[in-house]
Amino acid sequence: MRKIFKHEPAPGRIAGDVDDELAFHIQERTEKLIGQGMSPDAARTEALKQFGDMRDVRDSCVTLDRARASEVRRSRRFEELRQDLAYAWRSTRRNPGFALVVILTLALGIGANTAIFTLVDAVLLRKLPVREPDQLFAIGNPTSVGNVSVSDRQRADIMSYPQYRHIRDNARSFSGVLASGRGGRLDVYVGEPNGDPEHPSTRFVSGNYFSVLGVPAFIGRTFEDRDDREGQAPPIAVISHGYWTRRFASEPSAIGRIIRVQGQQLTIVGVTPPGFRGEIVGSSPELWLPITLQPVLNPYQPMLEDMQYQWFLLLARRNDGVTESQATAEMTTMLRNWIDEKTPPRGARSQVPEPVYLASGARGFSWVREEYRVPLFTLMAGVGLVLLMICANIANLLFARAIGRGREMGVRLSLGAGRARLVRQLLTESLLLALFATGTGLLVATWGSRILLLMAGNDDTPVPVDANLSLPVLGFTVLLTILALGLFGLAPALRTSRVDLASVMRAQSRSLASGLGGGPGRLLSGQLLITAQVALSLVLVLGAALLVRSLSRLQNTDTGLDRDRLLVVDVAAQQRGYMDERRDQLLRQVTERVTALTGVKAVSFSENGIFSGTESSTNFFVPGFTARDENDTTAYYDEVGPGYVEAIGGRLIEGRDISDRDVAGSVPVILVNQTMAQFYWPGRSAVGQTIRYHQVSLEVVGVLADTKDHALDSKPVRRFYLAYTQRAIEDPVALRVLVRATDDPALLGNPVAAEIRAIDPELRVRHEPLAVTIRESIAQERMMARLAGGFGVLALLLAAIGLYGLMTFATSRRTGEIGLRMALGAKRGDVVRMVLLEAFKLVGLGLVVGVPFAFAATRLLKNQLFDVPAGDPVSAIVAVAVLTGAAALAALIPALRASRVDPMTALRQE
């Protein structure tokens, strides 16, 4: 017997093999029977008879063989995977430095991407953790989440309590409608009321709030419908799981505890489940209070029955079978009718209907969503580019390593390993690295997203969104890993496995590189990678340059205020019941005492303060001015004390400042800013003109240069300033004392607070230098600039490392040639120049490709840039220069090394 081949039939051959085998048997048997004297036909019939049921036997043999074949395949595949993994593990262990570099850089890339995506998921994508969030329907403008509008004019973006009641009781699309409004800053004492109160984040909500959302109590109970039955204000509160853990040490006995809120005793009745953060993404209430408690807690500003106070956003649960468009139709009509019926017909009412804000409520309300959408996507693009560059670098490293493994691959190929098998094996090695990197990357991500939230927030308080890893985030990370693996692992694996056996087997170490299907090939792919890296890093560096420049423009923008010398002091006068005459008295005392302090240049006060986040606006009538629409007669305003312009360091263009003679009873006066003066009285003096609010005529006594009162990046808007103490159109609520210092205003904080407490020790005072407030107001811009700068530096580093690696490789291949050149009289400088020139060719090519690409990409930044055009040439020049400099440094080291080649040694090596 001679063996021909190992019996391992291809799946398609199984049936044929069985047929052959059985045919052989019949043939042998027939021949034997013929040999015994039978006729061929009879012999064949007899053979078949002896065999039995041929078809049945054949079928069962085929079935058995198929089963066996698939078992063999499966176990072989498993065995190969085991081998590949073991092998990958060994080769990783053998080269720990390489593995560490790959794992760490990749972990950084994956981690950064996951961190940003965590935020994208938390802020933009995730649905509320409530019952059937898709049924929810949002009524109101999400960016008005923390607003209170005081106006006769009825609105559709934010609602009054009577309007909420109307919708709740009459809308037919919904099984329930909840209302939620800002809680504001409430003084809370958990224990005895001494020392400073705490200010947890609060929210006033309707009694059906939790039942409409479908959120049960974690312990205790939530609010019930009866909790806001008219005329009742049950003294109860529900606290969040976080607050319960932090302030009550997760004690079940917290239920039933009494806390003091604004001096009122409230009983804690329940704790919400962990993970529930209310219906507003980007805020995290710790204390929920029944709406009906509002007038009890703020007796000086009851906002419940007065239709002027519009401060609720509504979330409704759609009835089964009611679509979003049906709900939208019903609500649009309802809101428009309400506005038409309830807004007093005065002045020129806009012909344009009030915009309504109706949307799916599945993801709740959020102002951060709008605010962070573009920055988040920008960051996403940034980290995506960084990951691309990291992949390119790792691919480069793998290519370099391929040179060293040419012989190994050659040996394996010649021992009969298939090319596919080699590719699979190399990919397994990359996969192992990628798995380690993903694990580390997830750690990086959890830290990273927390740090980002901290950077985006104010005062060391992170933006309160849930940054825990979620399933979509994990899915994203896995996808990212696969993608990265495909990017950096596949090409080197394919190339490494393409070994020219003959030259490898010649076993000359110097020809190994060429055995690898080419040193030139390796160089070419390396050059392509470098060009791509230069182009990519240019995008990141240019983006960083633009954002940093924009930030510095923003920081140094002229506010029209003496911003570095101002101290803003928030005085809770209303909470102590200071009204009318008593408040005037208080203001006189405060001004007098603070002015007397050393280091104080001027003192005044206003209702809204500066950069406080609180602004007022109103409608009025301007005699002689024809308004096109309602916006034309709207302006921002504040109520300010005597000497206001002087105190904020503003500039009077015309007329006079508010003075201490502008008191209740005298002719009501206002200051207007330049924008307002030019808008209503172009080419004329504004002083002496009047505007009318209801029946009150307000006379312009001064014009001041435009100031940026509440945002650095705001365009000039119309503003006017009423005299605080005249109370001409309404009674001011808040009180902010503005102190202009001769020196550092921070030093004045405590002395000023002490003076105010000396008048009334119970007065609550908060103070902050304006510069600090302003810095916090641009926290997001600072974060973006810092992150973009970080990405830029990282990109530079990656590109430089890549270029360094490539040039080192290229010059090492040319040692002989360089030696020859030097032997023929080339100077060291010539060699350095030659190598640098080669590097610059690559960098130049990258820049040529990169510049238009970078400009196209950074156009996306347009809306985030302040006073810097997206195509800013200065930034572009800086970016190109920085990149070229980094490249020169990276190429200089191999160039110098090459120039130190000893010609004799080099030539002998050849």
Next chain:
Amino acid sequence: MRRFKSQLPSAAAPRTFPYEQDGKNPMMDPDGGLLRGTLDLLILKALSWGPRHGYAVAEWIHGATDHTLLVEEGPLYTALHRLERKGWLEAEWGLSEKNRKAKYYQLSRSGRQQLRAEITSWERYAVAVSKAIAATT
């Protein structure tokens, strides 16, 4: 009375073959009329001297048992393929004495162990059964 425990290996585990489940020929005993497991033992024994093709195995069984045991030859092949799947046999294509392509089977290492185990248990079984039928009381 001595206690006896059956250790017939291939009878111990119930076999489910596709064609049995198909119910194509439920009355046909898959081992061609042999006591279950006996055919396996005979095949293993037939291959204990070296590789043979299926026909040679059949001839050996006919000769060794005086044509008494193997009624039909078809089930022999089912058994060969089954034993190959179990890993007791390895198969290779080769050329027969008459230069025809034939599938040769040989015992694997585990097949050899299996043969030893089956012989032992068969002998114990046979002794026990013989003893039982020879009993006079």
